[in-house]
Amino acid sequence: MKTTIYDVAREAGVSITTVSKVINNTGKISEKTKKKVFKSMEQLNYVPSQVATALTGKKTDTIGLLVPDVSNPFYAAMVRQIEDEAHLRGMSVIVCSTDYDSEKESKYVELLKRKQVDGFIVSSGFSKVELLDQLIEDGIPIIMLAQDNPDKINAVSVDDFKGGYLATSHLLSYGHRNIAIISEQVMSGDLRIYGYRAAHDERKIPINEENIFKTRASLENGKRLVKKLFEKGNNPTAVFACNDLLAVGVIQGAREMGKRIPEDLSVIGFDDTILATITVPGLTTVSQPIGDMARKTLETLVRQIKGEYEGVERTLFMPTLVVRGTTSRLT
Amino acid sequence: MKTTIYDVAREAGVSITTVSKVINNTGKISEKTKKKVFKSMEQLNYVPSQVATALTGKKTDTIGLLVPDVSNPFYAAMVRQIEDEAHLRGMSVIVCSTDYDSEKESKYVELLKRKQVDGFIVSSGFSKVELLDQLIEDGIPIIMLAQDNPDKINAVSVDDFKGGYLATSHLLSYGHRNIAIISEQVMSGDLRIYGYRAAHDERKIPINEENIFKTRASLENGKRLVKKLFEKGNNPTAVFACNDLLAVGVIQGAREMGKRIPEDLSVIGFDDTILATITVPGLTTVSQPIGDMARKTLETLVRQIKGEYEGVERTLFMPTLVVRGTTSRLT
DNA sequence: CTGAAAGCGCTAACAA
């Protein structure tokens, strides 16, 4: 049978209150009793039950993390950072992959709510934002990660507009004038497209609307779309793929059509995942400071949980351009 | 304030017992009362508290998953499958990345124990197996995933010996006679080395012990070791890297030394992660049936949790060779 | 078919 606080109390010859106090280091307990209690705890291999503690009104020290797919390298990296930051604060995280599927989204939100998580981290790719209203009503802390949203929810994200601008400016400065963009059909994707537009507008370079695509992130979609691009005769000299996976797909698709990278086609990605370091040549991409974002996310969420929070706060981190080998000057 | 079973009972004009019964569909409750209760639950937006339920002796419906690092593509894929299988069974999973660090291992085991997880899934790369003894004593279900272990713990894994044999045989059949192997310093790594040996022995081909390396999985280590291999004059014609990440490192390192892949050096990996499809040429590798493994793992674990389990059970899945472009016949 | 009451393991007043 599991050993409880009662067992420890009996063993140490004190009351459960005393044991509770030494565990939580509350109130005043003499060193002697403390020692006694600790010894008994050790002997009985006692581990306090979180669930009992949680029921007493305290926190579960668990947070729910909703991502589209943990197996996607970008989210995998994000989950890892979040996990570390959470552990640093004595919390653990339950990860749920939603696959951009609103049914799963509501299912998991409900699940996590039932589990009484102390807070939610909702990452980019969450489609049914209305689902969160209920949580807000219930006063459950939420923070959006890498997903800007219209409501009054706390958010930590990268400046997607800036990222799109950065990538596009890089390409434009290399002389490219016919640049296709393949974006994800999520809000941050739209912002990147606006950045793409802004970079063009700034230089008064016209945009061919046929060069703008929205799709879901996958190798296949990257491949498919780049082929379509050439088959339709758009013949871009550069492609800005809004994430690394798509970028790799673009590279592969282009190569299958006999294009050389970057000689015949420059490609730039987004996220700077492990994939970017693995392609040959290395993928030029826009990097998000995932570690900083995770830190800020947890920090803010914890503040909310502790109730120290007031007003909506949204932090924007600046992306940076990482130039590797898949982009070159147009000659 | 959170709405409780009491609120629902009051609203529906029944006792909490009745509400509890309709929630769990236990006992006999008239359709009429059921309807009433459901309506009240809906109105009040009632969500039963898992923690209260758990305290009553039931399960937490949460399992702990220990992996070395979620951001590693192989584990990321694994976590994803486990997560899906768990959700299918109404459970959620808390992921902990141990970094092969035994301090973290014990910290997380303790953490999860405190959280009263219903069971543990311990994946390959768990170093301090003794830590699990305590759990076994406490009767907490554990299952080892992709990590064979000496004790009497349930396990689901791939036949690493066979995998090593498969990879090596492939290389030998291509005429290679000077094959280096870079393995991880974990048990499954050793088994792969035995497979490597067996393939050689079968053909009575001698092994140069200097060609056997053990390291941690990282791009850098792959790079570093392949360079060392050539600097030391081992000059292998093929390298069997015991996971894809190392393999990619090997490819990159070799290229930096001017070797062409596969003309000058054949490289084979293990795991068949997303990385294998991204290198150019595609990485020849050994594939593990992760989906099947995850399914079997959860199935077995759930059986243990339900107490339907008897005796130790270990399932071995067969790996398969996936030939892509990084291996070629020795000419 | 429905309800009253006793816990599950722990924390938090309030006493002593």
Added chain:
DNA sequence: TTGTTAGCGCTTTCAG
């Protein structure tokens, strides 16, 4: 400094 006691929200006998 230490102990008594009343819950936290739910399940589960055991009575009606």
